[in-house]
Amino acid sequence: MADETRGVLIDLSGVLYVGDRAVPGAIDALGRLRDADVRLRFVTNTSRRTRADVVDKLRGLGYAIDTAEVFSAPLAARRAIQRQRLRPHLLVHPSVRADFDGLDSADPNAVVVGDAGERFDYDSLNAAFRVLVEDDGRPLISMGANRYFKDGDGGLSLDMGPFVEALAFAAGRKAMTVGKPAPAFFRDVLQDMGCKPATSVMIGDDLANDVGGAQAVGLTGVLVRTGKYRPADEHDDAVSPDAVVNDFAAAVDWLIG
Amino acid sequence: MADETRGVLIDLSGVLYVGDRAVPGAIDALGRLRDADVRLRFVTNTSRRTRADVVDKLRGLGYAIDTAEVFSAPLAARRAIQRQRLRPHLLVHPSVRADFDGLDSADPNAVVVGDAGERFDYDSLNAAFRVLVEDDGRPLISMGANRYFKDGDGGLSLDMGPFVEALAFAAGRKAMTVGKPAPAFFRDVLQDMGCKPATSVMIGDDLANDVGGAQAVGLTGVLVRTGKYRPADEHDDAVSPDAVVNDFAAAVDWLIG
Numbered sequence: 112m113a114d115e116t117r118g119v120l121i122d123l124s125g126v127l128y129v130g131d132r133a134v135p136g137a138i139d140a141l142g143r144l145r146d147a148d149v150r151l152r153f154v155t156n157t158s159r160r161t162r163a164d165v166v167d168k169l170r171g172l173g174y175a176i177d178t179a180e181v182f183s184a185p186l187a188a189r190r191a192i193q194r195q196r197l198r199p200h201l202l203v204h205p206s207v208r209a210d211f212d213g214l215d216s217a218d219p220n221a222v223v224v225g226d227a228g229e230r231f232d233y234d235s236l237n238a239a240f241r242v243l244v245e246d247d248g249r250p251l252i253s254m255g256a257n258r259y260f261k262d263g264d265g266g267l268s269l270d271m272g273p274f275v276e277a278l279a280f281a282a283g284r285k286a287m288t289v290g291k292p293a294p295a296f297f298r299d300v301l302q303d304m305g306c307k308p309a310t311s312v313m314i315g316d317d318l319a320n321d322v323g324g325a326q327a328v329g330l331t332g333v334l335v336r337t338g339k340y341r342p343a344d345e346h347d348d349a350v351s352p353d354a355v356v357n358d359f360a361a362a363v364d365w366l367i368g
Numbered sequence: 369m370a371d372e373t374r375g376v377l378i379d380l381s382g383v384l385y386v387g388d389r390a391v392p393g394a395i396d397a398l399g400r401l402r403d404a405d406v407r408l409r410f411v412t413n414t415s416r417r418t419r420a421d422v423v424d425k426l427r428g429l430g431y432a433i434d435t436a437e438v439f440s441a442p443l444a445a446r447r448a449i450q451r452q453r454l455r456p457h458l459l460v461h462p463s464v465r466a467d468f469d470g471l472d473s474a475d476p477n478a479v480v481v482g483d484a485g486e487r488f489d490y491d492s493l494n495a496a497f498r499v500l501v502e503d504d505g506r507p508l509i510s511m512g513a514n515r516y517f518k519d520g521d522g523g524l525s526l527d528m529g530p531f532v533e534a535l536a537f538a539a540g541r542k543a544m545t546v547g548k549p550a551p552a553f554f555r556d557v558l559q560d561m562g563c564k565p566a567t568s569v570m571i572g573d574d575l576a577n578d579v580g581g582a583q584a585v586g587l588t589g590v591l592v593r594t595g596k597y598r599p600a601d602e603h604d605d606a607v608s609p610d611a612v613v614n615d616f617a618a619a620v621d622w623l624i625g
């Protein structure tokens with residue numbers, strides 16, 4: 112049963128680190144948060160790293176993290192598959208395949224799409240399409256709907272969303288997104304922590320997926336001015352954060368200061 | 369100026385031929401149509417053959433065809449590019465590049481997508497996306513919106529539509545389709561023939577793109593029961609053909625018999 116203990120959900124990329132560097136002051140701030148009477152979960156839409164890899168990266172940067180505290184989009188996809196007893200055709204990056212170990216993928220009756228990067232080619236998309244088009248009832252499960260990301264060369268590059276749209280259009284159905292901002296994602300995390308929405312907070316740098324998604328299920332949404340934050344986020348028509356703070360350390364001050 | 373001479377627009381694949389064979393009776397029927405007082409144009413959405421290749425195929429099957437009578441989606445794209453004085457980035461099949469010879473493609477400010485087949489891969493799609501995302505005003509021009517086609521192995525395979533959708537979603541704009549069923553396509557053909565919509569007929573096997581597209585600009589739409597025709601086409605909620613006939617020969621009988 113959920114009690115009155117406060118829950119804090121923390122996005123990773125852009126909040127605790129940017130690229131390969133910890134955000135200044137964030138390691139100490141996480142320590143202060145752990146000393147307070149709150150429960151923590153780390154929530155990420157990355158679909159290019161297994162949960163184990165995410166934990167390794169955070170520890171390598173100096174964060175004290177328990178594996179069970181990390182909720183990722185690939186694991187949300189795994190839960191959706193198990194709940195519906197599906198046999199998934201996986202169109203995912205090779206680096207997250209381990210998150211799907213042990214699932215029955217013979218004679219697939221669903222398609223799961225993650226950020227497959229350069230593995231998005233005609234043959235891999237067509238193979239996924241053929242699974243879908245054989246039966247109108249087969250779900251298309253997506254780990255996220257991001258349109259693009261800032262690539263290593265400084266330019267913008269296609270994220271998984273456009274490829275999910277392509278499959279959805281071809282097969283004539285809507286994709287089911289399992290990562291943020293899906294309400295089920297936030298509810299699963301809250302259930303796992305034993306916390307209520309009204310006493311829980313989401314800290315993120317993505318206005319729509321972190322702040323908007325969390326607010327939609329009743330959490331408080333705090334936006335940090337690091338990572339993918341842009342000043343225009345503070346005057347958005349659709350989402351209005353409960354607080355906007357400079358960085359993760361300031362968010363912790365705002366919460367427990 | 370348009371006069372009262374009747375115009376007849378004829379789709380190719382599924383009407384005059386299926387695969388590599390002429391539809392029985394169609395060669396004679398075209399001869400009878402040429403003896404009547406009508407003007408003819410051949411209209412195709414194929415974006416894997418140049419106009420010259422289309423003419424070669426028809427002649428090889430035994431059809432008497434003049435090159436200037438053929439209107440294709442790549443040529444419609446070329447007209448759109450020239451009208452708007454654009455410099456196109458081409459994401460098309462190598463076999464239709466000749467239809468775009470002589471256009472200035474340096475420093476592109478538009479993207480043109482045809483059925484590129486296996487050339488739809490991450491890098492080619494990302495290159496097209498980067499042209500679009502640099503400026504919101506850059507148009508995305510599509511030769512068609514077909515979702516899939518029946519492939520050589522008997523299975524369904526992805527057509528160009530899903531890849532156009534992917535780019536449209538990623539870049540946050542709508543694609544402009546220049547082939548059938550675009551009204552501008554039919555109007556261009558009528559203008560070229562000097563015929564009016566009310567005295568012109570479209571004969572095709574594609575309910576939405578041939579019959580519906582033609583009817584939307586005021587032509588009579590005749591559906592043939594060859595090619596991609598399915599019995600369900602005769603009870604469609606959106607499009608109701610002016611006539612449904614067994615094949616092209618029957619359509620000619622219906623027109624001039």
